[in-house]
Amino acid sequence: xxxxxxxxxxxxxxxxxxRVVRLGALGAVGQVFISLSGMPVRLDVREIxxxxxxxxxxxxxxxxxxxxxxxxxxxxxxxxxENPPGRRDLVLGAIAGxxxxxxxxxxxxxxxxxxxxxxxxINWSPQLLEFLSFGRGTAFGFGxxxxxxxxxxxxxxxxxxxxxxxxxxxxxxALTVVGAAILESLVVDxxxxxxxxxxxxxxxxxxGGLTLVGAGVLAVVSGLLSLVGQGRVKNMQERIQAMEGPRxxxxxxxxxAAVGVVLVILPLLVGKLTNELLANIGLFVLLALGLNIxxxxxxxxxxxxxxxxxxxxxSTAVLTxxxxxxxxxxxxWFVALIIVIFIAILVxxxxxxxxxxxxxxxxxxxxxxxxxIIRLLFLSDWLSGWFGGSQGITAIxxxxxxxxxxxxxxxxxxxxxxxxxxxxxxxxxxxxLERSRLGRAWMAVREDEPVAEAMGINTVNVKLMAFVVGAxxxxxxxxxxVAKVGSVFPTSFLILVSIIILVVVIFGxxxxxxxxxAGAVVLIGVLGGPKQxxxxxxxxxxxxxIYGALLVWMMLARPEGLxxxxxxxxxxxxxxxxxxxxxxxQIDTDDNGPDGGSGTAGAEA
Amino acid sequence: MASASMWVPRTKVDWFLTVLRVLALTVVTxxxxxxxxxxxxxxxxxxxxxxxxxxxxxxxxxxxxxISGFAQGxxxxxxxxxxxxVYGVLGFINFAHGEVFMVGAMTGMITSNKLDDxxxxxxxxxxxxxxxxxxxxxxCTLTAVIMERVAYRPLRKAxxxxxxxxxxxxxxxxxxxxxxxxxxxxxxxxxxxxWLTAKRTFLEIEGTKIMVICVAAVAMLGLWLxxxxxxxxxxxxxxxxxxxxxxxxxxxxxxxxxxxxAVGGAMAGVAGILWGVLFRSVIHYTGFLPGxxxxxxxVVGGIGNLGGSMAGGLFIGLAExxxxxxxxxxxGVSGVSQLRDAVAFAMLIGVLLLKPSGLxxxxxxxxxxx
Numbered sequence: 016x017x018x019x020x021x022x023x024x025x026x027x028x029x030x031x032x033x034r035v036v037r038l039g040a041l042g043a044v045g046q047v048f049i050s051l052s053g054m055p056v057r058l059d060v061r062e063i064x065x066x067x068x069x070x071x072x073x074x075x076x077x078x079x080x081x082x083x084x085x086x087x088x089x090x091x092x093x094x095x096x097e098n099p100p101g102r103r104d105l106v107l108g109a110i111a112g113x114x115x116x117x118x119x120x121x122x123x124x125x126x127x128x129x130x131x132x133x134x135x136x137i138n139w140s141p142q143l144l145e146f147l148s149f150g151r152g153t154a155f156g157f158g159x160x161x162x163x164x165x166x167x168x169x170x171x172x173x174x175x176x177x178x179x180x181x182x183x184x185x186x187x188x189a190l191t192v193v194g195a196a197i198l199e200s201l202v203v204d205x206x207x208x209x210x211x212x213x214x215x216x217x218x219x220x221x222x223g224g225l226t227l228v229g230a231g232v233l234a235v236v237s238g239l240l241s242l243v244g245q246g247r248v249k250n251m252q253e254r255i256q257a258m259e260g261p262r263x264x265x266x267x268x269x270x271x272a273a274v275g276v277v278l279v280i281l282p283l284l285v286g287k288l289t290n291e292l293l294a295n296i297g298l299f300v301l302l303a304l305g306l307n308i309x310x311x312x313x314x315x316x317x318x319x320x321x322x323x324x325x326x327x328x329x330s331t332a333v334l335t336x337x338x339x340x341x342x343x344x345x346x347x348w349f350v351a352l353i354i355v356i357f358i359a360i361l362v363x364x365x366x367x368x369x370x371x372x373x374x375x376x377x378x379x380x381x382x383x384x385x386x387x388i389i390r391l392l393f394l395s396d397w398l399s400g401w402f403g404g405s406q407g408i409t410a411i412x413x414x415x416x417x418x419x420x421x422x423x424x425x426x427x428x429x430x431x432x433x434x435x436x437x438x439x440x441x442x443x444x445x446x447x448l449e450r451s452r453l454g455r456a457w458m459a460v461r462e463d464e465p466v467a468e469a470m471g472i473n474t475v476n477v478k479l480m481a482f483v484v485g486a487x488x489x490x491x492x493x494x495x496x497v498a499k500v501g502s503v504f505p506t507s508f509l510i511l512v513s514i515i516i517l518v519v520v521i522f523g524x525x526x527x528x529x530x531x532x533a534g535a536v537v538l539i540g541v542l543g544g545p546k547q548x549x550x551x552x553x554x555x556x557x558x559x560x561i562y563g564a565l566l567v568w569m570m571l572a573r574p575e576g577l578x579x580x581x582x583x584x585x586x587x588x589x590x591x592x593x594x595x596x597x598x599x600x601q602i603d604t605d606d607n608g609p610d611g612g613s614g615t616a617g618a619e620a
Numbered sequence: 621m622a623s624a625s626m627w628v629p630r631t632k633v634d635w636f637l638t639v640l641r642v643l644a645l646t647v648v649t650x651x652x653x654x655x656x657x658x659x660x661x662x663x664x665x666x667x668x669x670x671x672x673x674x675x676x677x678x679x680x681x682x683x684x685x686x687i688s689g690f691a692q693g694x695x696x697x698x699x700x701x702x703x704x705x706v707y708g709v710l711g712f713i714n715f716a717h718g719e720v721f722m723v724g725a726m727t728g729m730i731t732s733n734k735l736d737d738x739x740x741x742x743x744x745x746x747x748x749x750x751x752x753x754x755x756x757x758x759x760c761t762l763t764a765v766i767m768e769r770v771a772y773r774p775l776r777k778a779x780x781x782x783x784x785x786x787x788x789x790x791x792x793x794x795x796x797x798x799x800x801x802x803x804x805x806x807x808x809x810x811x812x813x814x815w816l817t818a819k820r821t822f823l824e825i826e827g828t829k830i831m832v833i834c835v836a837a838v839a840m841l842g843l844w845l846x847x848x849x850x851x852x853x854x855x856x857x858x859x860x861x862x863x864x865x866x867x868x869x870x871x872x873x874x875x876x877x878x879x880x881x882a883v884g885g886a887m888a889g890v891a892g893i894l895w896g897v898l899f900r901s902v903i904h905y906t907g908f909l910p911g912x913x914x915x916x917x918x919v920v921g922g923i924g925n926l927g928g929s930m931a932g933g934l935f936i937g938l939a940e941x942x943x944x945x946x947x948x949x950x951x952g953v954s955g956v957s958q959l960r961d962a963v964a965f966a967m968l969i970g971v972l973l974l975k976p977s978g979l980x981x982x983x984x985x986x987x988x989x990x
Contacts, residue, residue: 052800135730137803368636384965391962560796566789
């Protein structure tokens with residue numbers, strides 16, 4: 016086995032250097048993979064800081080930097096520091112690691128110059144060689160990446176040696192600069208909306224990207240702000256949390272109201288494209304909130320959530336469009352919506368009932384199957400008399416609001432308000448349900464089904480309810496989608512829509528409303544949805560790759576998500592919690608029978 | 621689970637399920653009867669009522685369907701072994717296993733095209749085939765082993781759904797890795813030699829299909845010998861039965877699990893080449909549907925049960941190729957060939973509804989026998 020051989024070789028290398036070699040090799044492979052994926056060349060057009068740094072270079076430069084940071088960290092073994100190495104070792108290790116990481120690209124540059132593997136690997140191109148050698152010949156390209164790798168490794172390594180305060184300031188500065196570059200179109204749009212263009216003209220270069228001055232000023236300002244502001248936000252949070260019940264609620268309500276006012280005013284200030292983006296984000300917030308009830312609260316892994324989205328879309332289309340092939344009742348959108356809700360409930364019950372008794376993992380695959388079946392049925396010739404087959408249903412009218420105005424795709428601002436309205440409803444429903452008897456039952460079922468059943472919860476009904484509520488929220492999403500796009504095609508309902516919504520929910524934090532919203536804003540806003548572009552339009556080719564990697568990484572590193580729900584993270588780290596409790600003497604994990612824990616505690620007291 | 625109590629309705633959901641089961645069985649029975657009726661005589665009144673445009677199948681048509689069903693089924697069976705073995709040992713669905721199969725098909729495509737460029741594909745076909753199978757097995761084994769090391773080993777003790785979600789992420793990642801590295805278009809295998817694609821006189825079967833079935837049989841035999849006759853196989857069975865005790869008995873559990881992934885990956889590699897031989901074109905989502913069908917096969921055969929997986933594969937392959945024309949066409953559903961994949965999914969759901977423990981019984985460790 017090659018893995019065994021590798022391990023024997025690695026074991027010959029003394030102590031900490033083994034880690035250096037392992038991570039360095041990983042970094043080299045990562046660098047080469049990123050280069051061959053075409054990311055650097057394709058993203059080179061997107062500037063971060065105008066003459067010196069493009070997004071393409073960021074993708075490859077980040078690797079040695081991260082390696083350096085990782086290697087600069089003292090190795091931990093089960094939370095104990097493993098024979099703490101000296102500073103010299105750390106820095107040397109970081110340099111060596113960076114060197115290896117950069118070395119991958121050096122070798123790649125050599126190979127690119129001498130071999131032609133364009134046949135299977137589409138990105139094996141002269142452009143990549145030019146990118147890697149900065150257009151100055153292969154020898155330069157070979158040397159420069161060793162230098163860059165070592166340099167960045169050193170920077171990353173020393174960063175770790177600095178105090179945590181300095182680290183935070185540097186992180187804030189870097190994030191602000193990159194963030195400002197990514198959010199460029201949004202910022203410019205917003206500033207134009209309030210006609211203060213003069214304020215940012217110096218910041219952005221005419222063809223996109225920050226200017227040197229702009230980047231410098233931003234870095235300094237954000238650095239200062241983070242120096243001054245450190246701890247303030249946390250203090251504020253703690254103060255709010257320390258308040259007694261009614262006052263805390265009032266503060267929370269005020270915060271929510273403030274966010275609401277901002278969301279109502281924001282679309283008025285920004286242009287069409289940004290409004291489109293906001294509407295897309297809102298749509299996915301809605302869908303993610305629906306899936307959150309099924310996956311996050313009730314703990315049912317539904318991989319076919321797109322089925323409800325599809326059913327909502329198609330039934331709205333059939334009920335409202337004049338062009339619907341078989342029956343065209345041409346109901347107004349809001350009337351149709353009521354019927355759609357009933358259809359969604361039926362479909363939720365129909366899909367939910369057969370799968371409800373299955374094991375969690377079988378259930379996941381079967382729901383995936385239902386998701387595909389529904390799409391294939393909409394696509395088939397058999398039902399094309401009803402749903403138009405692959406031609407879909409087109410020319411669907413928008414939403415007519417009491418004869419005053421119509422909401423359709425030509426005016427994204429109105430679409431956004433419509434989405435916002437339904438998001439508010441969904442948030443309210445989720446929030447109320449979470450604290451209701453039903454919500455507690457869902458969480459009980461999620462945590463331990465047999466125990467929940469023993470406590471008198473009708474688990475079948477409770478899980479069916481989760482399906483139904485999820486289905487209704489999903490069909491809202493579908494109805495809005497139809498009004499926004501004005502047409503439906505089976506290709507809008509691929510499995511990958513379900514997966515992306517799942518990534519959003521997991522990334523944000525399963526079971527936490529704010530987490531889910533944050534997940535949708537970050538992921539859909541920056542990377543974009545299945546067909547909808549995000550702020551990083553250039554990323555659209557790579558976003559699915561990133562979604563996949565993100566899902567794996569989240570599961571490995573932080574399964575509770577960005578903003579975890581307290582209860583859910585306790586479940587996911589059950590062992591650690593039990594260990595802590597055991598260390599504090601609260602429980603006794605030996606098999607002493609049911610009263611063993613209290614018995615021991617009593618004896619010690 | 622699959623006891624008599626399942627069939628006696630008690631709650632509303634039970635009633636619903638019973639109705640659904642009866643409905644499914646009725647559809648299948650009526651479809652089959654109508655098919656038989658139309659085969660006896662196309663103008664049979666019963667067949668006419670059900671489907672006025674019934675034409676019936678000719679003998680060679682039917683034989684062709686059965687043979688291609690067998691060939692595809694053998695391929696599904698090989699993939700299913702990977703699902704089944706991993707489920708037997710670790711108790712979770714390795715959703716990314718279909719993608720390992722896709723990696724095998726892609727590797728085969730690249731190597732065979734390179735061989736074709738060198739002229740070896742035509743002059744020494746069997747040697748080249750052997751070579752691409754070996755390369756594909758190697759690459760798939762590596763993919764599966766890396767997958768286990770990077771993503772599944774750290775999650776060994778996590779709640780059951782966590783590794784499943786991870787495997788979905790990996791599946792997504794591998795698919796799109798193929799897109800960014802090799803491009804999003806579908807890619808073709810070189811032409812098979814004429815003596816292989818020609819229909820043989822014996823029953824008029826295409827040579828490729830005979831070859832696919834033979835290769836699958838050989839691979840299956842090899843796996844059976846490995847699992848039943850070697851020490852490694854014994855260790856695998858021990859770990860599947862009870863990890864902890866096997867560890868106490870001196871089995872290196874980690875290494876055995878790696879071997880399980882390696883063997884599953886190798887089988888998927890063989891299946892990937894068979895896909896290439898059968899369909900001669902491969903694209904990044906090639907792994908998805910066969911993966912799902914192979915998983916259904918594993919469930920049909922009883923998950924954890926290796927012989928069952930192979931039999932389940934043949935069953936699913938046959939049902940998929942003959943089902944639409946045998947059951948749906950006589951019922952008057954138009955455009956049945958479009959519904960092939962829907963039929964495959966419906967079969968998966970049907971199996972899990974009717975007999976979740978499979979035809980030949982599950983073989984799982986004590987804690988997974990939920």
